[in-house]
Amino acid sequence: MPGTELTKRKHGLLNILYPRCCPVCHRILPDQTSLVCGDCAQNLPFIRSPFCMKCGTPVAQGEEYCRDCRRSEHVFDCGRGVFLYNETWKKSIEKYKYYGCREYGDFYAELMARCALGDRRIRGMDLVIPVPLHERKKRIRGFNQSWYLAARIAGKMGIPAAETAVVKVRETRSQKKLSLSERRRNLSAAYEVTEPLTGRSVLVVDDIFTTGSTMDAMAEILYRAGADRVCFLTFCVVPAA
Ligand SMILES: [Zn+2]
Ligand SMILES: [Zn+2]
Known part of the structure; x- marks a missing residue:
């Protein structure tokens, strides 16, 4: 490398x-x-072009959007992930989040920052915000894995990061049985914006992009708080079902 x-x-x-x-x-x-x-x-195994212009998962040559993004209306503007989620990254992220391998986050952040700086839709954004964890969960886990990444990525991009611009005020239970729009509604009611974001372009950082409901919920409340653009950056993206 x-x-x-x-x-x-x-x-x-x-x-x-x-x-x-x-x-x-x-x-x-x-x-x-x-x-x-x-x-x-x-x-x-970096995700390389062609990838979905909305969520960043790989697509067939000549396709602009993945099947999932053609069907659903995402709230966020666009986003990127460095790798496709698989068993290798599942294990790696578990060790990072739950077994004290904090140093893995330095590797993730380095590659995520490169990905952001290599994408002209994202590199000019002016604020990095992590997907927040509820205080209780953060206490149990010992850290917010997304903030660890967000702080380092912002440093490499030369822009500020705001740890508590969005806080999670309610814990959300498993959402597996809910529809996508129910999930988003549920989630956006769980988040709260704590500072004005008028005119800001916000890059939301998380470890994994799964269904997009977290990012959509984040985008929804950030736009409501006046953000001009909301994109996301994750270490992994899960391919559309
Ligand atoms: Zn997509
Ligand atoms: Zn190795």
Whole structure:
């Protein structure tokens, strides 16, 4: 993998006590200054063009939108993910979120920032906001995985990030039995915007884009708070069913 960010990191005592692991194969990184091992860096399966102009999942040559986006009216403007969600990334994200492999987030953020900066629809946006976690959930998990990414991505893009511009005021239960519009309504009532966003173009960051109901709910309340444009950036996107 080219680029200095993926190979140049400071050594520290922490790396000796808790050696950094590869976010793809989970082996201890032979070079503790890199974000991914040499073998895995060789064949990272990036989502490449052509991808859906709305949600970023791969589409057939000549197609503008995926099947799901042709059917449904998303509220957000557009979005991108770095990889297609699969077993490899499922395991990686689980380790990042629940098993203390925080360093994986540095790898995710680096690739997400590159993706954003390489997309002219997204690179000029002026504020990064994470999908919020409810306080209780955050206490249990110890951190908001989306804020960890958002803060780093904003830094690499040279724009501000606002951790609490949107807060989650109600916990939402499993939404599997609800229709898409019910999910969105449910979710947008669970979020609250805490600062004026008039005229801002907001990039919403999360780890995974699944059905889009979270991003649509975020977009809905951000537009209501005056945002001019709302796009999303995730590490993975789940292909449309
Ligand atoms: Zn590896
Ligand atoms: Zn799509």
